[in-house]
Amino acid sequence: MEMAAGAGTGTAAGARAWLTVLTTTDDPGKAQALARGAVEARAAACAQIAGPVTSVYRWKGAVETASEWQVLFKTTGARYDALEAYLLAAHDYDTPEIIATPVVRGSADYLRWVEEETVEEETVKGDGMEGETAE
Template identity: 75%
Template sequence: MTGPEFLTVLTTTDSAAKAEALARGAVEARLAACAQISAPVTSVYRWQGAIETAEEWQVLLKTTAARYGALEAHLTAAHDYDTPEILAFPVVRGSAPYLAWLADETAPGAIS
């Protein structure tokens, strides 16, 4: 199965507990079918005129293009960063059973 209707969304945060809360909240709200947390990564970035280095946890969320807007709004509201990293990458290909499961798990009104 192919199509840009499926996305992997990346965000980062500064603790394992916050990463799990973001992941769990998105899955519980059916905005993502699955979330994976990678621990820790070192981020180097410019913020307010200075070069910063920070330890962060990456959260990869699997969703559909139709649910992206709601997922972004959820992550923005739940995040404690002023400008959280929220990036979406299209899924170019995937196994049909997995993508069907992803679509079912993120369908609005789906029953648990």
């Protein structure tokens, strides 16, 4: 079995890390907007939307039940702060769920693609690819 480059090799924390980041929202249109915005901002390489799911939680002293849509983002450790900042700004919940889980292993080609798609916009513009921009 081949491990992805950097996986389990003792690299510096965050130097080569991949994450899945989960959030939820109460409307499929909002889930779509959060997913699209994060990918457009290159804070995530992709996002998957699943739902509805039933969430049961305690909020302000009462047990609540709600239908929600989960959005699962694929990103890198280097872009986590940008993704979290985006979600906090774009989300309409007072306290949105934002949970990051490390990807321990994965396809080297897929993880390389995640890295390539989450390169910050300034890096993409300055990489010698004249006329191409990340939006």
